[in-house]
Amino acid sequence: MGAKRILVVEDDPAILALEERLLRHAGFEVRGAPGSSEALALAAEEEFDLFVLDVMLPGMSGYELARALAARDPARQVPLVFATANQAADGVREGFRTGAALYLVKPFQTATLLSTVRAAMGS
Amino acid sequence: MSVVSPVRPVGVLDRRMTLRELVDQPSLTDLCMSFVELHRLGVKVFDEDGARLVDIKTGSGDFCAYLFTKSPGKQRCTETVTYLKQHPLPVVGNERGCEARTCFSGTRYVMAPIVHEGDLLGRVVLGPFVPEEAGDLSPELFELAGAFDLERVRELQKRIRRASETAVRRIAEHFGKVLEVLLFASYRAALTSQMHIEAISEDYRELQAKSRELKESYERLQELDRLKSNFLATVSHELRTPLTSIIGYSEMLLAGLAGELNPEQEDYLSTVLEKGEGLLNLITSLLDLSKVESQGVKLALKETAVPAIVRQSVSTVLPLATKRRIELSTEVDESMPPAVVDPDKLRQAIVNLLSNAVKFTPDGGKILVRSGLLPQAPEGTGPFGRASRFLVSVQDNGIGIAPAEQERIFETFYQVDSSSTRAHGGAGLGLSLVKSYVEAHGGKVWVQSRLDEGSTFTLDLPLETAQPARP
Ligand SMILES: Nc1ncnc2c1ncn2[C@@H]1O[C@H](COP(=O)(O)OP(=O)(O)OP(=O)(O)O)[C@@H](O)[C@H]1O
Numbered sequence: 014m015g016a017k018r019i020l021v022v023e024d025d026p027a028i029l030a031l032e033e034r035l036l037r038h039a040g041f042e043v044r045g046a047p048g049s050s051e052a053l054a055l056a057a058e059e060e061f062d063l064f065v066l067d068v069m070l071p072g073m074s075g076y077e078l079a080r081a082l083a084a085r086d087p088a089r090q091v092p093l094v095f096a097t098a099n100q101a102a103d104g105v106r107e108g109f110r111t112g113a114a115l116y117l118v119k120p121f122q123t124a125t126l127l128s129t130v131r132a133a134m135g136s
Numbered sequence: 137m138s139v140v141s142p143v144r145p146v147g148v149l150d151r152r153m154t155l156r157e158l159v160d161q162p163s164l165t166d167l168c169m170s171f172v173e174l175h176r177l178g179v180k181v182f183d184e185d186g187a188r189l190v191d192i193k194t195g196s197g198d199f200c201a202y203l204f205t206k207s208p209g210k211q212r213c214t215e216t217v218t219y220l221k222q223h224p225l226p227v228v229g230n231e232r233g234c235e236a237r238t239c240f241s242g243t244r245y246v247m248a249p250i251v252h253e254g255d256l257l258g259r260v261v262l263g264p265f266v267p268e269e270a271g272d273l274s275p276e277l278f279e280l281a282g283a284f285d286l287e288r289v290r291e292l293q294k295r296i297r298r299a300s301e302t303a304v305r306r307i308a309e310h311f312g313k314v315l316e317v318l319l320f321a322s323y324r325a326a327l328t329s330q331m332h333i334e335a336i337s338e339d340y341r342e343l344q345a346k347s348r349e350l351k352e353s354y355e356r357l358q359e360l361d362r363l364k365s366n367f368l369a370t371v372s373h374e375l376r377t378p379l380t381s382i383i384g385y386s387e388m389l390l391a392g393l394a395g396e397l398n399p400e401q402e403d404y405l406s407t408v409l410e411k412g413e414g415l416l417n418l419i420t421s422l423l424d425l426s427k428v429e430s431q432g433v434k435l436a437l438k439e440t441a442v443p444a445i446v447r448q449s450v451s452t453v454l455p456l457a458t459k460r461r462i463e464l465s466t467e468v469d470e471s472m473p474p475a476v477v478d479p480d481k482l483r484q485a486i487v488n489l490l491s492n493a494v495k496f497t498p499d500g501g502k503i504l505v506r507s508g509l510l511p512q513a514p515e516g517t518g519p520f521g522r523a524s525r526f527l528v529s530v531q532d533n534g535i536g537i538a539p540a541e542q543e544r545i546f547e548t549f550y551q552v553d554s555s556s557t558r559a560h561g562g563a564g565l566g567l568s569l570v571k572s573y574v575e576a577h578g579g580k581v582w583v584q585s586r587l588d589e590g591s592t593f594t595l596d597l598p599l600e601t602a603q604p605a606r607p
Pocket residue numbers: 417421488492493495496532534535536537545546550551552553561562563564565566567568591
């Protein structure tokens with residue numbers, strides 16, 4: 014079995030690069046997208062084992078993107094991690110309503126990013 | 137520009153007053169009483185809508201009551217009363233005049249209009265009386281012989297005055313005249329009091345306008361408050377985003393992901409990381425505090441294993457304590473029952489105490505965290521002798537706090553020594569959050585401390601925090 018494939022969607026380029034780098038270093042195969050349209054395009058071409066989605070994306074929110082991704086292939090439930098810099102708890106609940114497996118608060122410690130991702134994939 | 141004309145209610149002089157408003161009820165009753173006594177006739181007064189103002193009976197009470205006991209009587213009696221109350225009085229010339237009405241029982245009433253300044257205000261009804269010309273019982277009563285004991289009816293009817301209708305009509309006219317005088321006097325009194333009422337209503341309208349203004353400005357304030365908390369949420373988000381990179385890249389470099397670092401580089405990066413984390417804590421506390429201030433503490437109560445919360449809190453500060461060679465030990469009562477608390481708030485309260493202990497204890501110092509049920513405090517004992525409170529305490533052998541400062545440190549932004557603040561960082565928010573969180577649970581926090589010897593902060597919380605009533 015090959016490496017698990019993760020799609021990371023994050024509009025802040027520095028954070029996107031950071032997440033890609035850390036996840037790749039941990040042995041995952043990672044694709045990064047700076048916005049939802051790129052994410053949907055990538056998801057149309059490849060299959061992923063996990064989506065890591067920023068909540069505050071320009072245009073479509075991370076929650077909406079999650080719904081759009083799920084609608085493409087309803088049979089396959091891809092686990093989700095929502096990353097957000099919003100400390101308010103309301104966002105957390107909305108994340109769970111869309112069926113998000115886990116929730117990552119930015120800034121995160123590198124160890125937390127990895128443990129959250131692993132927990133979401135159930136390994 | 138449009139002109140808004142204020143809507144005013146109809147004033148005293150523009151409006152017809154009702155009989156009830158016009159007459160002074162006790163004087164009217166007195167007047168009627170004297171008529172009843174003088175003429176041995178019952179008197180009823182109704183206003184124009186048929187509402188009864190006066191009803192005085194004499195002699196007829198038992199008679200009517202007896203006929204009312206059986207349904208044929210009851211029904212016919214009600215018909216009579218309805219007629220007396222409501223049936224339009226005859227027009228005589230261009231005024232209303234008197235009318236007589238005979239009840240099924242054979243007794244009779246005379247109705248007379250009550251007029252004031254040309255307005256028909258109501259009617260007076262005199263009776264019942266037994267018409268002078270009447271023989272034995274009325275034919276209708278004989279028809280109902282099956283339902284009533286006619287002997288008894290005869291007995292009761294004897295108590296009712298016999299009179300000629302002409303006499304009663306005269307009495308009614310006389311009554312009307314006297315009443316007119318009474319109305320004239322009352323009218324002036326009523327006018328004055330009505331004007332008072334209008335003056336008061338005017339004040340009331342002003343008050344209403346004022347309270348509407350107040351409500352509007354309150355709503356504006358609420359809107360501002362909402363904007364403020366939105367603003368804080370946005371600012372917090374905008375600050376946390378760059379911090380994610382500052383902290384993340386520093387960690388990544390320190391972890392050697394971009395190659396080996398020499399000790400000096402490592403040292404510099406550690407400083408960047410530490411300051412970044414300090415900034416993050418500050419932002420987090422500020423937002424928490426503004427939330428507490430704008431909406432109070434909202435608790436998400438859950439059955440919670442306190443020992444687990446204590447362990448998680450300890451592990452949060454463990455890296456820092458280790459770095460400072462501070463010995464961090466725990467004495468946790470693992471057997472204590474679960475508590476109903478907000479686990480996140482409890483964890484944050486303990487973490488805040490622990491980070492203070494680490495901050496204000498010199499390298500190589502000692503910190504001890506204890507948790508368990510409150511030992512046999514009589515007022516802390518539940519109905520079956522079970523303790524109903526638990527304690528979490530954080531003890532250090534650090535710099536201590538002078539007695540004069542021990543209250544003030546729980547205030548927002550208060551710090552004992554600004555120079556020590558320089559050395560230690562922080563903004564003086566930690567303890568005020570601890571206090572808010574603990575008090576929201578119905579608990580308390582206090583400190584015991586000696587300068588240069590150390591401090592013990594203790595949280596005292598109910599095992600079961602009551603769910604706040606939903607508004
Ligand atoms: N364990 C302790 N030993 C000595 N002094 C303490 C201790 N805990 C708190 N203090 C004093 O109380 C003050 C207020 O504490 P508080 O936690 O509210 O703020 P802070 O730690 O200075 O900043 P922040 O918590 O916002 O980072 C501290 O600045 C310090 O002077």
